[in-house]
Amino acid sequence: MPASAASSLDSQSKEHARKVRALLFVSFGWLLTLLIGAGVDALFSLRQLDTVEQQVSRRFSARSQALSTIVVSVHVYDDQLEHFLLQDQLPAPNSNPNMIAKKIAEIRDALLRFPPDQFPEEQVLLAEMQNLLSDQQNSFATILTWDPEARQQRAQQFIGEQLLPWRARILEISQQISSVDGDRLADENLALALRFQSMEDRLVWLVALALIAGVLMSLICGWYILRLERQGRQRYQALARSRLELEALSARLVQAQEEERRSISRELHDEVGQSLGALLVEVGQLSKLVPSEDRVTQVQITHIKSVAESAVKSIRDIALLLRPPMLDDLGLVPALEWQAREISRRSDMEVEVHSQSVSEDLGDETKVTIYRLVQEALNNAATHASAKNAMVTVVQGPDKITVGVADDGDGFDPGRKRGMGILGMEERVRRLGGAFTIQSTPGKGATVTAELPLRPVESLVNQP
Amino acid sequence: MRKIRILLADDHKLIRGGLRLLVEQQADLNVVGEANDGREAVSLARSLKPDVVVMDIGMPSLNGVEAALQITQANPDISVVMLSMHSDESYVLRALKSGAKGYLLKDSAESDLIRAVHAVAEGKSFFSPAVSKVLLDDYVRKLKRSGAEDAYDLLTPREREILQLIAEGKSNKDVASLLNLSVYTVETHRSNIMEKLNLRGIPELILFAVRRGIIS
Numbered sequence: 001m002p003a004s005a006a007s008s009l010d011s012q013s014k015e016h017a018r019k020v021r022a023l024l025f026v027s028f029g030w031l032l033t034l035l036i037g038a039g040v041d042a043l044f045s046l047r048q049l050d051t052v053e054q055q056v057s058r059r060f061s062a063r064s065q066a067l068s069t070i071v072v073s074v075h076v077y078d079d080q081l082e083h084f085l086l087q088d089q090l091p092a093p094n095s096n097p098n099m100i101a102k103k104i105a106e107i108r109d110a111l112l113r114f115p116p117d118q119f120p121e122e123q124v125l126l127a128e129m130q131n132l133l134s135d136q137q138n139s140f141a142t143i144l145t146w147d148p149e150a151r152q153q154r155a156q157q158f159i160g161e162q163l164l165p166w167r168a169r170i171l172e173i174s175q176q177i178s179s180v181d182g183d184r185l186a187d188e189n190l191a192l193a194l195r196f197q198s199m200e201d202r203l204v205w206l207v208a209l210a211l212i213a214g215v216l217m218s219l220i221c222g223w224y225i226l227r228l229e230r231q232g233r234q235r236y237q238a239l240a241r242s243r244l245e246l247e248a249l250s251a252r253l254v255q256a257q258e259e260e261r262r263s264i265s266r267e268l269h270d271e272v273g274q275s276l277g278a279l280l281v282e283v284g285q286l287s288k289l290v291p292s293e294d295r296v297t298q299v300q301i302t303h304i305k306s307v308a309e310s311a312v313k314s315i316r317d318i319a320l321l322l323r324p325p326m327l328d329d330l331g332l333v334p335a336l337e338w339q340a341r342e343i344s345r346r347s348d349m350e351v352e353v354h355s356q357s358v359s360e361d362l363g364d365e366t367k368v369t370i371y372r373l374v375q376e377a378l379n380n381a382a383t384h385a386s387a388k389n390a391m392v393t394v395v396q397g398p399d400k401i402t403v404g405v406a407d408d409g410d411g412f413d414p415g416r417k418r419g420m421g422i423l424g425m426e427e428r429v430r431r432l433g434g435a436f437t438i439q440s441t442p443g444k445g446a447t448v449t450a451e452l453p454l455r456p457v458e459s460l461v462n463q464p
Numbered sequence: 465m466r467k468i469r470i471l472l473a474d475d476h477k478l479i480r481g482g483l484r485l486l487v488e489q490q491a492d493l494n495v496v497g498e499a500n501d502g503r504e505a506v507s508l509a510r511s512l513k514p515d516v517v518v519m520d521i522g523m524p525s526l527n528g529v530e531a532a533l534q535i536t537q538a539n540p541d542i543s544v545v546m547l548s549m550h551s552d553e554s555y556v557l558r559a560l561k562s563g564a565k566g567y568l569l570k571d572s573a574e575s576d577l578i579r580a581v582h583a584v585a586e587g588k589s590f591f592s593p594a595v596s597k598v599l600l601d602d603y604v605r606k607l608k609r610s611g612a613e614d615a616y617d618l619l620t621p622r623e624r625e626i627l628q629l630i631a632e633g634k635s636n637k638d639v640a641s642l643l644n645l646s647v648y649t650v651e652t653h654r655s656n657i658m659e660k661l662n663l664r665g666i667p668e669l670i671l672f673a674v675r676r677g678i679i680s
Binding site for chain 2: 278312334335345
């Protein structure tokens, strides 16, 4: 995929992700706001209602208290005034005018203490009561001026014509005010109940709305998550498939390379090499046929022989490098020993091979892989790490074969430095289902280890 | 005089042709058959009963080593000369373990084949001179680099004598009568030699002898 297309796809998906995030943020924010709003509203409404209810009950209890004070005071006043008026005919005269005046003041006080937030009907009634009280005050002032005789004469008349109707009237007004207040109280309670009802309705609506929105959002989110999961799974499958394909491809590449090498090696060794070998034999025959006195021809023949011999040697070396016939002729361990001696001859590094219970009938793939791995590791050690000694170990277990190549060379940092050779080794080992590790620190040599299962992964190895 | 009967086994017709040409120039040698691969060599050796089999070490279907093993196990009177392109120890040892008596490099077949055939027909060993040179070089280089002692120096003159005789293919009894010793003494010497040189079996002993030029 071209880089620009990839980056545009990438930015497209980023844009999409941002949109989805914004949408989620807004929806959840809205839902949360709804819930918080409903809660706060309920709280405030409840508190408000509570306050209003308290106010109402306070107002009405203040009214009824004032009224009852008035009623009681009126009764006491009436009683005391009667006693005062009739003091001459009664055995225990115990009312004095000051006390009576005080009662009138008490009634006035009670009137004044009546809550100020009066309704119009109340105002009218209270004003009338005020007037009645003023009249009574005036009447009482007049009574005080009476001497005992006049008092005796007019007492009965005053009580019957003025005091009792006045008292009746005051009580009647009190009754009326109380009844007005009762109506008012009922009204206000009704209003309160209505407000409570409306708050309840609002709350139900809000909660229902939040519930619906929540359900809707969880449905959408669930659907979206399922879709993401499905996409993720599809993507993972595609990735795994392409990785498998890649592995198969690289396996086939390695196999093709090996086959190519084998066929070129065979071709060189069998056709060219054997023809040259036969040529050498023929030349030997020829040199016997030519008389030894014929120096010129003998020298010529010797020259031809040496050219043919060097050609045979080159061909053999090339063929050996391409595909060592030792593997087929000798088996794995002798081939590795051969390899070790070859390297020891060619370089300054001495190689030792230790093997333990390695069977003869290893699979061809496994043998070639181990052979190439050891070859690569030894070449690295001898040419790049200038090692002096190397040790090859091959140990066969019940279900795997372990190969190790350790050297005392310069070492390297395996985390950073990975050449084609190492990658090739790793690739060969991995496609047989094995594990490959390199341990090395600069200055302390290197150890290459590979573990190969004895039953290689058939599907990868035996691709047509 | 009875002619030495030879079976040639090589998967290359050209090589077989060249070898036949070489052999048939000798009056006392006779090629009785040619095999194209190891399997054919085994069956021809069984039916023709040659004195010597000259065999390429790497052949299709059954390689020379396996074929030599089957032939010498079935009929110990048949001597095998192995033809090889390789002078490496692994090949030589493999050939020796398979029962071959001669080991001939193809490069030098033209000059050494006749001598090799004669030697093995008499029950002796034969190795191309180049082989023992490579083996010795490897051995000396290894000693030098590891700083170890040459085990051969540990042997007494008597042990060296016995080593040579055993490597030439003599039995304990032969050695005993040749040196005028008891068989028991020869056996003791022999196990001492094996221990000093750290060898396992006669093929390794022969290899060592070839390496040191004790036999050729």
